[in-house]
Amino acid sequence: MKRQFFILAMFLFTLHATAQHAVKVTAVSKKGDPMIFLPHIGCSSAMWQEIAEKYSGRFACYLADFAGFNGQKPLDSLYTENYVNDLRAFIKKEKLKNVILVGQNYGAFVAVKLTSDKSLSIKNIIACDFYPKLSMVLDPAMTDQKLQTIKKGIREATLQMNPADFEANQRQTAEMMNFTDSKNVDRFVEWQKKSDRKTLAETLCEQFSADLLSELQENKIPILVLTTWYFAKKYKNMPISEADKKLKEMYGDTPNITHAVTEQAKDFMANDQPEWFISEMDKFLKQPAVGK
Template sequence: MRNLKITLLLFTIVNLTFSQVPAISAEVSGNGSPILFLPGFTNPGSIWDQTVTHLQGEQQHHLISYAGFDGNAPIAMPWYDTIKKELIDYIKENELMNVTIIGHSMGGNLAIDIAAALPDTIKNLILVDSIPCMRELMMPGVPESHIQYETPYNKQMLAMNDDQFRQTAMMMAQNMTNKKDKVDTLLNWILKADRETYVYGYTDLLKLDLRRVLDKVTAKTLILGAAFPTIEMAKTNYEKQYATLSDKTIEMIPDSKHFIMFDQPELFYEKVNAFLINE
């Protein structure tokens, strides 16, 4: 009985500690129409700094970072759902209206989720190489119920020593951009991440299937897709997965991998500004 009480006490302490840690942090600048900038997995909000400097017009910029990444303290699982809830609360508490969300990868997933939950608040979406159901591309036919935190793969990732994890992270970084000078940047973001957040947070992303909420999104949407592995194959995937999203434009960016803003920055800024000016 005494051991049970100690276990319950420790469980309560851990939960209270995690519950006091914010799931998001925001850096706000500028005045005008609000734009929420959501980075991808392991990336800091500062990934959008160059985008902000190239935007035309007057906006209020909200650069978001996530718990467990970029030196931010980790939170308990489920990680993605907690971030989503805090982002929705952030928009409501700050009384933001006619919001534009620019989201890369996982940030695009969050953008869809938020736009589905707040259709009267979210005016525009710009989704950068973000797919509604990553699992369908990576693990075709595998149901959500089969994606669990405690798996042999996740245990292996958590057990890796620093050198082993660095090698894995380097391969991932090299596959996400054509710019060799950006590989170390991506690598360092991965290495800086809390390991459990990296492993279990990615599990959360594999569970997602946002195709089921696309019909609730009313925001005007620009989807920018990387032309990888081929522009034809990538475009087919986008058209299929976003089939039920009503007000959308899909544009494929040539000679780019996952980080379009690194591989084709000028074309990226051009597409974003054209969309925002004409909306």
């Protein structure tokens, strides 16, 4: 009996010790209110290194890396759900209070999903290039049939593309949509090449399938949304004065949202225009708490 108990105990210990984590968190600093930085699909937490270092003297800054991104061991399924669960477990284990979540696009999507757990002490969200219903960016009148076709195309293109074409595709995306600096383009491409293809496809499909507008209708957490008007100005000759109307379409009557818009940066605004990004964060974080 003792031998059987010992074998069972060792099995459980080994299972626990080898259990895969969906999120790897690295501390940059540990003094002050916690600030957790969340990456976009296929990216390393290094995309936030410069911003995190700027805040490391005043905040406890943590960089999060997601399974399947940039060489991290991938999960099999339920990607977003597992990332959210791991972040929740980390916050509770470390007993973090007044948490500030900072996310780029998909990272912001994960941050908003995390707020559904009202037991967590989340103070603010900084959301860069984030839309509560991503499918609206492609088509405001998106149908389920069209969405399924898009998701099928995402999976086929991501999984079946040969390495050379995949690299060229990622570089084109980075140059056209993400960055103005070629240094950031190069490292983005390397991150994507090292990422698990299935994870890239499924996380994007999960984001396209989601509609967070209903969840945000009761939002009590102040959120700063940073948006670029670069493409509207460059390709459609639309003045930045039109941004308010467009954001209203995207966000409806969502409460506790502050918008900041730039014409100078592409999608990765924290990398393209860090001074502006930090300035907008500073202004937002100085605002009094809701209800105070």
